[in-house]
Amino acid sequence: MASDAAVTTADETRMGSVVNDWSADKQTFEVPWGKAMMWIFLLSDTFIFSSFLVGYMHVRIASTIPWPVPSEVFALSFGGDPIPLILIAIMTFILITSSGTMALAVNYGYRRNKKVTFWLMVATALLGASFVGMQAFEWTKLIVEEGVRPWSNPMGAPQFGSVFFMITGFHGMHVSAGVIYLLLIANRVRRGDYDKSGTYETVEIAGLYWHFVDLVWVFIFAFFYLW
């Protein structure tokens, strides 16, 4: 009875569907529960990362001591002139590729192709793990060679270190958790759990989380490394 109110009518406009959805007595979002929950979790995570990035913005705007130039700090040389931001560029491409493999995995999941879905998810996880490895290399280089600390660094504004470690640390933690999550779900795919349960939604939900991790990196890359 209550769900009747949520049924879309033939001439319902998009905004009309909003009214119908919110008027339903039982269920607002006509999507699988897990999907709605993941979206709401990602919304909360968006606020967390936004508060870090806004804090960074404020600290950098208010600093009278010049902020270190990221393209110089994160340049790597392979025997010749230092190439600005090269490792960061590679990391970005790796994460974009992993989003691509994840999107394909979701697609193949809905086609019920266990094998391809499994391997695409494993590929995604491996790319994510390599991203974290590169970030760990970056951290090591900054801490050991450049002397960057949360409270000071030789290059400029003392808050640079704490901002960098906090933001990339939280992001790297999310990537690491995502790698484990993906491998767990991939194993369930391989085992046939979702043929049994009848739906591959769980792969799509895992995909939402992974795309979010890539999304956060898009913002970090733009605001911290490029700006």
Place this chain on the structure above:
Amino acid sequence: MSATEGQQHPLGIYLWIWALLFVLSTLSYMVDYMNFQGYLRWTLILVFMFLKAGFIIAIFMHMAWERMALITAILLPPALLLFLIGLMALEGDYIFQIREFVYSVIEFTPISPHH
């Protein structure tokens, strides 16, 4: 079962968007490599960033095919963050101005602590 089951689209669209994201990432990187500065730099950074974010959310995360109620519930709150960003940028600038003023008056220059 809800209409989201079998919410699959031809593989091609994902491959196209994937390629587009590569192109946008390369362009983002070029902004730094070409050493653009000032407003041109910041505008390009933001444009490419929002384009990438938009495509990831709309296509990879399926948002373009979701119900409007879900779209608004998820996208509207972060949009309101623009107010926070604006307010904090204004406040940050105020703090910067007042620091410059006070440091010049009391003849003090903050230096970065070294180890």
